[in-house]
Amino acid sequence: MNENEKKKVSLLDRYIKYWYGISGPLDEYKKAKIDQIGNKAFFIAMLTMIPLFLISSIVYTYLGSEIAYYTLCIGGFLVLIVVSSFVMSKTNKIHLTDNEVEEKDLPQAKKAARVRGAFSGLYFGIAMFLIEFVTSGMDKKMFLIDFICYLVLGAIVFGGIMAMVYSSRIKVVKDEEN
Numbered sequence: 001m002n003e004n005e006k007k008k009v010s011l012l013d014r015y016i017k018y019w020y021g022i023s024g025p026l027d028e029y030k031k032a033k034i035d036q037i038g039n040k041a042f043f044i045a046m047l048t049m050i051p052l053f054l055i056s057s058i059v060y061t062y063l064g065s066e067i068a069y070y071t072l073c074i075g076g077f078l079v080l081i082v083v084s085s086f087v088m089s090k091t092n093k094i095h096l097t098d099n100e101v102e103e104k105d106l107p108q109a110k111k112a113a114r115v116r117g118a119f120s121g122l123y124f125g126i127a128m129f130l131i132e133f134v135t136s137g138m139d140k141k142m143f144l145i146d147f148i149c150y151l152v153l154g155a156i157v158f159g160g161i162m163a164m165v166y167s168s169r170i171k172v173v174k175d176e177e178n
Contacts, residue, residue: 121159
């Protein structure tokens with residue numbers, strides 16, 4: 001990809017590629033498939049959120065606001081899991097997330113997958129620390145060796161898993177010249 005093509009990539013396209021896990025150029029075929037998946041995911045979310053709001057309203061009427069709040073939170077989390085699973089299964093089914101590389105570029109692609117996994121693990125560890133800091137404040141727990149070890153271990157495990165996911169998306173294509 002030359003510099004002119006890099007400049008033409010809009011912020012929205014970068015956002016779409018990041019959240020859908022697409023590597024390589026975002027062509028018209030991929031955009032059309034992403035639009036279809038996104039529209040279906042939106043309808044799934046709306047069709048599940050409407051009954052969820054209705055159920056939480058009924059729960060609020062009979063059982064109180066605290067239980068209705070928990071019902072809404074748990075239901076919202078389940079909707080998020082369902083929609084995310086739908087999007088992941090559809091993008092994998094039509095091979096939108098595949099990273100197609102030539103055989104000569106395979107070692108470089110695997111190295112890039114490991115580096116991307118390491119950065120994902122680093123991001124995860126920092127995010128865990130910040131979330132814990134915001135939710136519990138600056139207490140003695142933040143600097144305990146156990147807590148720091150759990151953060152580092154969680155970051156390493158998450159980074160390793162993400163590196164395996166990124167590596168599994170690499171698909172070798174044959175050279176057109178041969």
